[in-house]
Amino acid sequence: MNFINNLIYRKFFKKSTLVILLILCCQLKSQRTLTVGGTNWTVTIPSITEAGTNYAGTYESATNQVLLGASVPLLLGNGKISVHYQANPTWNSNLILQARRTGNGTTACVGCTLTGGTTYITVPLTTDVELFRINAILSLASYTNIPVQLELSGVSVTIPATTYNSLIVFTISAP
Structure with missing residues (x-):
């Protein structure tokens, strides 16, 4: 009888451990967070004074x-x-948005690193492109105030004169 109880206990324990690990993994996945701050950027385009x-x-x-x-x-x-952008509501496809990470922000994490994103990448319309990665080694990687710079190019007299707006969207995910 003791042998049967021991066998049942082992099978139950193995199944319980697997279920607990699956629940733990699912809960940890939801702990990945990203907050976006800063101010709206209004590009000042100087007037053309010479034909x-x-x-x-x-x-x-x-x-x-x-x-x-x-x-x-x-x-x-x-x-x-x-990162990607969305026209909000009007955008011209000749205008090119780029973004880059200009610093590491602040962290208390020992052994954590940020990689990539220090040179400008072209921000595409509606499809995400990787800007940079966060790597956690020994503890929760938590960063604040990671600075990002934007660049607008393609501005030309050949683009119709109007106000163009876009919304830049940042996301965090598993690589």
């Missing part, structure tokens, strides 16, 4: 125009920060 000239064509925001806060749980190891 036959064009605009400078490239304009940069402040180096900390967007401030990101992100956390990635230890057991998941890392998180991918991606």
Whole structure:
């Protein structure tokens, strides 16, 4: 009888452990967070005062125009920060948005790193592209005030004169 009880206990314990691990993994996955702060960027395009000239064509925001806060749980190891834009409501396809990470922000995490994103990448319309990654080694990777700079290029007299707006969307996911 003791042998049968022991066998039942082992089978139950193995199944219970598997269920607990699955629940734990699912809960940890939901702990990946991203917050976006900063201010709206209004590009000031200087007037053209001489016939036959064009605009400078490239304009940069402040180096900390967007401030990101992100956390990635230890057991998941890392998180991918991606970006895309949406016309809001009007955009011209000749205008090119780019983004780059200009610093590491603030963290108390020992052994955590940010990789990539320090050179401009073109931000696509509606489809995410990776900006940078967060890697957690020994603890929860929690960062605040990760600065992101934006760049607008393609400004030209050949683009119809109107107000163009876009909404830049940042996401965090597992790589």
